[in-house]
Amino acid sequence: MFRRREPVPFAFLAEANRFRSNVAPPPRRRSSAGRIAGQWLLGLTIVAGLVGAVIIGTPALSTPSSTPAQQSQASQGH
Secondary structure, eight states: OOOOOOOOOOOHHHHHOOOOOOOOOOOOOOHHHHHHHHHHHHHHHHHHHHHHHHHHHHHHSSOOOSHHHHHHHHHHHO
């Protein structure tokens, strides 16, 4: 970064990029056991729902291979 040769009227604005605060944020509160268990249960429910949807939806997405053979046998019988 380049430095200006002329003096800056507001020096604190020129140094604002390098400013570091000495105020620390407050410490995070620890989650209770019930909240942690609730988060795990929610995550497990979502994952189980997605897995169940894939398992139930897989047969609907697959193409049946035995159906054309049965139709051709029925057409030969007539």
